[in-house]
Amino acid sequence: MSTDTPSPARPALTALREELPSLNPTMRRVAEAILADPDAAGSLSITTLGARADAPPATVSRLAGRLGYAGFPQLRSAIAVENGRNAQDGWARDIGSAITPRDSAADVLDILAGTAARALREAVSGIDIGAAQEAAAVIAGAERVLLYGEWGDSVALRELHLRLQRIGVAAWFLEGGPVTVRTLSATLTSRDAVVVLNRSGADGIAARLLADASSAGAATVAVHGAPGSAVDEAAGISVFTGIRDGEVWTQHYSGRASDTLVTSLLWVLVAQLRSVDGTRRYVDDGALEDPR
CATH class of the missing domain: 1.10.10.10 (Winged helix-like DNA-binding domain superfamily/Winged helix DNA-binding domain)
Incomplete structure (x- = not known):
């Protein structure tokens, strides 16, 4: 000593x-x-x-x-x-350095609004429109769509789930942990599509689900913030949100804004496809009805 x-x-x-x-x-x-x-x-x-x-x-x-x-x-x-x-x-x-403990509530609001606006502007130039269209096509044409995302990744994906159901897409949100995911992945067929959202690209469950779905012949889509990651590589169709995953909350906040942008884009593209092929149409009161 x-x-x-x-x-x-x-x-x-x-x-x-x-x-x-x-x-x-x-x-x-x-x-x-x-x-x-x-x-x-x-x-x-x-x-x-x-x-x-x-x-x-x-x-x-x-x-x-x-x-x-x-x-x-x-x-x-x-x-x-x-x-x-x-x-x-x-x-x-x-939280990061963009916001400090001494900032007023008004300052925090301005910083968050500015952060989201910049993120969306940057995301637009980084999103592959062709990949998004391809993803929308497989979602629109699938017999069943399974969606998976954990924690913060689930926020934008849950909204996509609800909106897909609203236009008649048979969509399920996977939850319940790896056992449930493995059980349901065993039921996949070539008529299904799997969509995962994983900002970090490092979720082993998401990557395994994509691999299993691909082996079963199902279409696979990954929405992510990490090009070259395991989740990116495992997906048949990879849609980068245009904002890379970050280390602190304000960077995650930017990424979440781009997640919502991409999932909203996918939903509208799916709705357009289903409207064009006559599967569903909008009516004046905002509801959806079968054209038959």
């Missing part, structure tokens, strides 16, 4: 965790009190922290010195700075 004096250049909380096993019982209680509630430790007085740890203030000072600080006030400041940095890093990892 090293006996060198730790450098204060190390993050304070990291240094505490590393030193914890080598501390005497009293000093360890102080370190554990800090680590248990680092937000509070960044603002507590030396007396209050000592009382929480059942340790004298002198022990708190010695712990600060052991970590390379001139005294507890310097250690406390380092902890406070690290707390702020961690909070900001957590926000950036989760």
Whole structure:
């Protein structure tokens, strides 16, 4: 075990965790009190922290010195700075840097609206219209359409499911986990079509479903945000939404806007095909009726 004096250049909380096993019982209680509630430790007085740890203030000072600080006030400041940095890093990892915790509600609304508008403009240039038309044709002509998407991927796909049913397409949304998906995939035939939506392109269940459906002779369509991914490669018809998958929420938000654009495009194209071939027609009250 090293006996060198730790450098204060190390993050304070990291240094505490590393030193914890080598501390005497009293000093360890102080370190554990800090680590248990680092937000509070960044603002507590030396007396209050000592009382929480059942340790004298002198022990708190010695712990600060052991970590390379001139005294507890310097250690406390380092902890406070690290707390702020961690909070900001957590926000950036989760939501991204486009929106900050200090933005007003009006600013957040403007940023989200602008993000969606830019995403849709970018998506238009990246969507393969030919692939979308081909996908719509197999959906319109299938005896049965099975749709699969998990978590956020399901949002746009569930709307497509409802709208396909509204125009008379026999469509089912697959849910219930991998067992249900495997069971239903075993019933597929060449008269069926499978549509998956997977923004990351890395969903193993989606890729396996596409492979099984293809083996059964069913038409397969993947709507995705990851060209070259497993889901992209497994599909007979691949429709890239024009926006690549991202790491933070604001990037996912952009991608979801493009997901909805593509699934809406597919629905309208299917509706056009079914209208032209006389399968269904619209009436004045907005309902759908059989032309016969």
